[in-house]
Amino acid sequence: MSEPIISFRDAAKVFPGGRRRPEVRAVDGVTLDIETGEIFGVIGYSGAGKSTLVRLINALERTTSGAVVVGGVDLTGLGESRLREVRAGIGMIFQQFNLLSSRTVAGNVAYPLEVAKWPRGEREARVRELLDFVGIADKADAYPSQLSGGQKQRVGIARALATNPRILLADEATSALDPETTREVLRLLQRVNRELGITVVIITHEMDVVRYCCDRVAVMEHGHVVETGGAYEIFSNPQAPVTRRFVATSLRDRPSDETLARLRERHPGRLVVVGIDEVTGSTRAISQVLRDQGVEPSIVYGGITEVADRPYGSLTFELTGPDDAVAAAIARLREVTGVDDLGTAARPAVAPAVAEPAVVEPAVVEPVETTPGGSPGRPGMPGTSGPQRRPGGGPFGGPTGFVEGDH
């Protein structure tokens, strides 16, 4: 494998305390590689250290110990002029866009080219090309105040790309945007990655952003990276409690305690939650396994969505048939996927307690039904708790097949 484009080596950033303030270990012993050409997510709750970590990449903050290596260059102890060269290869976009209000859209995009002393003709051609790429060529003469949030972020992206960076850092770039606009901007970041070959680092507190467009992700808590992995692996097999909480807020495919109580009123049979993923295969295959055991399955709840372009989620089945056949069917299913047995209305299984999600809401949240408890995630079967996605929708595009009903 080629050398990582960004490498943190036991990197730490400690903000010194004062008379009344304790010191803050904002980034604490992070070792992490980001590979060339990937979309890498850094997720964590507020104060986890995400922004500080990313600001170490372009040396807006300097490490207090350890090292950060960008494009093979160790930033530790580098002088300002060498740092400027490294920074020239890194673009950045922000939650609040940071556009110059006195300049037009074209003027904003031209700004870094003026700083880099591009000749006027080349500048103008480059600005046109960039505005075309981000889809707002018709707004070249507008001022930022005349633009929507999504349009402003497109300008931000065009400006960040102006000098042909190899890396684009996106610090909560979609957190101020509505769900639809968020998707559009993330699609644009995917194009930046795929068409221009730029490595994109996305900081976010929304697992939906990771689900939608990241190849790999690092989960941060208290300045540490507590988990790293492919987006699909992190969703399908979260390890750290904080990761499980993030996954639960994104998928919401399992019935909450309240929903389960309603389901039990309508469905007296044995309820089981069955994990669905690429390996499990289709719903039809699962139904066939159940029927082979002499059990009649009906889907009563669930959601299947895409994580990193691969299917993922769970379905809640009501299984009807002789008790021993149902038990055999559950055992057979457990050979191929995660299964949570919720018992029957008459003999409900007690769901093990799960840690509640931290009280940090995603920025885009619609009214939700909250879940007081749930069952913890486990391999192949993410836990549930927190907001409950309503059928057919959600804070950021619902699962592709979401059901609650009497099938």
Ligand SMILES: Nc1ncnc2c1ncn2[C@@H]1O[C@H](COP(=O)(O)OP(=O)(O)OP(=O)(O)O)[C@@H](O)[C@H]1O
């Ligand atoms: N310049 C600074 N001086 C002192 N403390 C700081 C400074 N910058 C950040 N911190 C502290 O470092 C910790 C991590 O902050 P950081 O902004 O990196 O977290 P974050 O995960 O990006 O959170 P948020 O999403 O709220 O921005 C916080 O406790 C924060 O208060």
